[in-house]
Amino acid sequence: MKIIDKSTFKKINQYNYFKTFDDPTYGFNVKIDVTNLVNYKNEKRISFFIPFLYLTTLAMNSIYEFHLREIDGEIVYFETINPTYTVMSNGGVYFNTRNDLRDSFKIFYEETRENIDKIKNKTEIDLVYNDDDYAVYYITCVPNISILGMNHPTPSKNYTSSSVPRVFWDKYKYDKNENRYFLTLNITVSHCFIDGYPLAQAFTKLNEMLNDLDKYLNL
Numbered sequence: 001m002k003i004i005d006k007s008t009f010k011k012i013n014q015y016n017y018f019k020t021f022d023d024p025t026y027g028f029n030v031k032i033d034v035t036n037l038v039n040y041k042n043e044k045r046i047s048f049f050i051p052f053l054y055l056t057t058l059a060m061n062s063i064y065e066f067h068l069r070e071i072d073g074e075i076v077y078f079e080t081i082n083p084t085y086t087v088m089s090n091g092g093v094y095f096n097t098r099n100d101l102r103d104s105f106k107i108f109y110e111e112t113r114e115n116i117d118k119i120k121n122k123t124e125i126d127l128v129y130n131d132d133d134y135a136v137y138y139i140t141c142v143p144n145i146s147i148l149g150m151n152h153p154t155p156s157k158n159y160t161s162s163s164v165p166r167v168f169w170d171k172y173k174y175d176k177n178e179n180r181y182f183l184t185l186n187i188t189v190s191h192c193f194i195d196g197y198p199l200a201q202a203f204t205k206l207n208e209m210l211n212d213l214d215k216y217l218n219l
Contacts, residue, residue, distance in 0.1 A: 027188030
């Protein structure tokens with residue numbers, strides 16, 4: 001973790017302005033073509049969730065602004081941001097969990113698969129991640145319904161929490177007219193740190209990765 005000197009922070013005016021908002025968050029809902037990934041997961045006989053989780057996390061890590069957080073009134077930079085995500089247990093209870101981003105997708109896949117299987121068998125109602133760890137993205141999906149957009153619940157005047165990007169995607173669906181698969185991806189961020197350009201860059205990077213899967217996925 002590196003503390004950023006506010007006197008040299010180039011977007012300090014943006015930061016100060018949006019700090020006057022009780023809730024400075026906003027987000028984009030973007031239609032994403034996931035045809036290549038659907039074909040990949042069918043070929044490898046794996047879940048769709050884990051590779052899309054990996055690629056989304058990689059895409060956001062590639063953008064400088066997505067590494068910024070506010071903690072105790074300070075602007076901080078984290079070198080690597082890891083995924084925190086929700087998993088529904090076999091008993092129908094949702095749990096939050098996380099694991100580290102890896103350079104190797106194969107390692108990431110194995111660790112995430114093990115983590116998810118462990119959570120599915122949980123029975124006690126608890127949180128399995130440290131709420132004081134802000135070097136994360138909050139990620140969830142609803143794989144059984146298609147949506148047009150998403151509004152995340154965000155706490156009022158909690159600038160530390162709101163500085164953590166929130167990610168959501170829905171069920172991918174087949175478009176017979178385009179002969180392609182699509183889903184809706186929402187990324188919600190704090191306007192204190194991330195304006196429209198870097199937010200758009202995250203979606204652009206993800207699209208690039210989805211068009212070149214062999215470069216990033218190595219099962």
